[in-house]
Amino acid sequence: MNTYDAIVVGSGISGGWAAKELCEKGIKTLLLERGRNVEHLKDYPTATMNPWEFKHRGRLDKLKKENPIVGRCYALDEATEHFFVKDHEHPYVQDKPFDWIRGYQVGGKSLIWARQTQRWSNYDFEGPARDGFAIDWPIRYKDLAPWYSYVEKFIGISGNRDGLDTLPDCESLPAFEMNCVEKDMSGKIGAANKNWNVVQGRCAHLTKPAPIHQQQGRGQCQARHLCYRGCPFGAYFSSNSSTIPWAMKTGNLTLQPNSVVHSVIFDDAKGKVTGVRVVDAVTKKMTEYYAKIIFLNAACLNTNLIALNSTSKRFPNGLGNDNGLLGKYMAFHNYRGVISGSVEGYEDKYYFGRRPTQPMLPNFRNVKKQDTDFLRGYMTFFETSRTGWQQGLGQNGIGADFKNAITEPGPWHVFMMMQGEHVPEESSRVYLHKDLKDAWGMPQLVTDIDYNENDLKVMKDFHQQGSEMLAAAGVKNISTSDSKQAPGLDIHEMGGIRMGNDPKTSLLNKWNQFHHAPNVFVTDGACMVSTSTQNPSLTFMALTARAVDHAVSEMRKGNI
Amino acid sequence: MNRREALNMVALLMGGTVVGGTVFLEGCKTADKKVAAALPLTADQIAFLDEVAETIIPATSTPGAKAAKVGEFMHTMVTDCYDEKDQTTFIEGLGKLNEASETKFKSDFMKLTPEQRKELLIGIDKEAKDYAGSKKKEDPNHYFTLMKQLTLLGYFSSEVGATQALRYVAVPGKYEGCIDYKKGDKAWAI
Numbered sequence: 226m227n228t229y230d231a232i233v234v235g236s237g238i239s240g241g242w243a244a245k246e247l248c249e250k251g252i253k254t255l256l257l258e259r260g261r262n263v264e265h266l267k268d269y270p271t272a273t274m275n276p277w278e279f280k281h282r283g284r285l286d287k288l289k290k291e292n293p294i295v296g297r298c299y300a301l302d303e304a305t306e307h308f309f310v311k312d313h314e315h316p317y318v319q320d321k322p323f324d325w326i327r328g329y330q331v332g333g334k335s336l337i338w339a340r341q342t343q344r345w346s347n348y349d350f351e352g353p354a355r356d357g358f359a360i361d362w363p364i365r366y367k368d369l370a371p372w373y374s375y376v377e378k379f380i381g382i383s384g385n386r387d388g389l390d391t392l393p394d395c396e397s398l399p400a401f402e403m404n405c406v407e408k409d410m411s412g413k414i415g416a417a418n419k420n421w422n423v424v425q426g427r428c429a430h431l432t433k434p435a436p437i438h439q440q441q442g443r444g445q446c447q448a449r450h451l452c453y454r455g456c457p458f459g460a461y462f463s464s465n466s467s468t469i470p471w472a473m474k475t476g477n478l479t480l481q482p483n484s485v486v487h488s489v490i491f492d493d494a495k496g497k498v499t500g501v502r503v504v505d506a507v508t509k510k511m512t513e514y515y516a517k518i519i520f521l522n523a524a525c526l527n528t529n530l531i532a533l534n535s536t537s538k539r540f541p542n543g544l545g546n547d548n549g550l551l552g553k554y555m556a557f558h559n560y561r562g563v564i565s566g567s568v569e570g571y572e573d574k575y576y577f578g579r580r581p582t583q584p585m586l587p588n589f590r591n592v593k594k595q596d597t598d599f600l601r602g603y604m605t606f607f608e609t610s611r612t613g614w615q616q617g618l619g620q621n622g623i624g625a626d627f628k629n630a631i632t633e634p635g636p637w638h639v640f641m642m643m644q645g646e647h648v649p650e651e652s653s654r655v656y657l658h659k660d661l662k663d664a665w666g667m668p669q670l671v672t673d674i675d676y677n678e679n680d681l682k683v684m685k686d687f688h689q690q691g692s693e694m695l696a697a698a699g700v701k702n703i704s705t706s707d708s709k710q711a712p713g714l715d716i717h718e719m720g721g722i723r724m725g726n727d728p729k730t731s732l733l734n735k736w737n738q739f740h741h742a743p744n745v746f747v748t749d750g751a752c753m754v755s756t757s758t759q760n761p762s763l764t765f766m767a768l769t770a771r772a773v774d775h776a777v778s779e780m781r782k783g784n785i
Numbered sequence: 786m787n788r789r790e791a792l793n794m795v796a797l798l799m800g801g802t803v804v805g806g807t808v809f810l811e812g813c814k815t816a817d818k819k820v821a822a823a824l825p826l827t828a829d830q831i832a833f834l835d836e837v838a839e840t841i842i843p844a845t846s847t848p849g850a851k852a853a854k855v856g857e858f859m860h861t862m863v864t865d866c867y868d869e870k871d872q873t874t875f876i877e878g879l880g881k882l883n884e885a886s887e888t889k890f891k892s893d894f895m896k897l898t899p900e901q902r903k904e905l906l907i908g909i910d911k912e913a914k915d916y917a918g919s920k921k922k923e924d925p926n927h928y929f930t931l932m933k934q935l936t937l938l939g940y941f942s943s944e945v946g947a948t949q950a951l952r953y954v955a956v957p958g959k960y961e962g963c964i965d966y967k968k969g970d971k972a973w974a975i
Contacts, residue, residue, distance in 0.1 A: 273955075275944070275947075275955065276947060276974070277942055277943050277947065281861065281865060282939070286865070287866065404962040447956045448957040448958065448959055572968075573967070574963060574965065575966035576960070576962050576963065576964060577954075577959075577961040577964050578954070578958070611972070613941075613951070613974070614951065621907075621914050623903055623907050623910050624840070624843055625843055625845045628841075628845060631937075632950045632972060633969070634973075
């Protein structure tokens, strides 16, 4: 009874996709999730609450003080805290500061992600080989393009077709508008430099649901922007609203929450992986489950943890780890640069509704050739808005006139930020602590991940270029700053079990199979060779769908 | 960037001034005995806070802070969310504000006319802003800075504040990027 055709470890954004694809192909699939079950709609207790229904109006001061790591996450508040792991519940060790933000529940972080979905360009895939860092990607844009389309059609992406080779067009639903100020700024920024292309952000929101979305029971985005609570309309993509119920409908899915995967079982006698060991999160009893193929989608660091903890005679240093590179070349996105400024005029313009995305400029640095003193580049995001009642916080004022003044919208402001490509290095790594264990008997993970000199150069360039863009757009009081946030708070951790053509320098092949354990696949952030400047989840989903297609085909041929 | 939520935006836009100062970012500690003895506040103290809040945000064509139960909200936030230092400042501030009333008008704050209360608080508001501008980082906050910030947060996130003084649209249904605004139209509540 513990035997399935396939096991998927983790029900987040990539695990949900693995389960859906496997089940649709007729594969009996066990989907293991370490956290509790979260059912779409039913388990979104705060989704429709008004601000005044929260005792502290959203503030979580005590919890943030007691849990400083997760407390730094932008999406954590009184309305969302039930979807975030608290620091004390799941300790880890930081050789260098790393804010590990986690969501342990069915759906994982797909409930609380930022939903920005850009395709990688071919420049991104060619980057490491051209610039001589990490290793060459074993795939190119053309290998993934059909899978991007496949995933995009199902999840629904709002965006324009911009015709840029740095940001390939996607299968898109109507884009959100720019506001009046952003429209003007975009024109001025574009006129000032032909490499500065302002486009509207692409996000996994249904602006105009197609039949495939309606079949999932999902509806149109209502522009509430209370997404992190779970969407009562199913308007943004999550495993909970989309892939898991879809997989369930096939009759091939067994979803098992509260199941902490301890390790992958490598049977030394058979010379292959046969299943996984699972610790029941509640009873702490260990059980083995067996399958022909295993997908590890526990999210980047936990997938590394499971692989490192999967030791056997054949693999004494972790699954498939003959070259000693498992857990190394960890990477993330560099978010440190921030710019703000004020916009004069437009007092007669406003906006309606709350938009879940913002204008962005695809990377324009070192695109076709190396033309700066740093490697790679960055995506730029900006957004303008009018201040609300908060304008009263810094003002003198008492009484009716003060009240009336601050109930009208204040001046326009602009906020700009970067998403820089971090160039991975062997010294950035995660490994198992030799003594410390968690409450489930798993070794604690140690993070040894940091910024490098290149990141600081990238930030400096962003500060300079971003300031120039804003100046060209007529923005005043331009002010740059360094958030100095630790890696990890970007929640874009990647690497450690990278793909590659050569088993000497990579763990996975071009189909996301372990070179040395070909019935085990990794398609979450752990498989990434480099990070590009795009938000990563869409690429994880496309890689997952592609890998499942290959896995099932190989399984049917009897190759795995 | 959509991930940068209101608090961060406000912190930047206001040059680092956030409701409750660093309290909202850093959270609270266990109250010491002296503070613990002063909490919970009495019904009279909460009524006093209601009047302070009502003076800052009075009823006009829309309800004021008292109708939004801002006194009770301040009590909740000071109890649950303030650190010990701000709790002490806030609680001592109740007495200081009344002393200022005695000094200026030879009368208890609760017995002042609305005009007198306004005049008194205009003076204290200026004093608090001047103090905030010159204080060192480690110096305590001014008690009136705390009261005023909690008043604004409590009022504008309340049902009457959000739905009557501001425009609250729970389910916009769509996003329109560029609409006309005419002077007098209220800001969006969220």
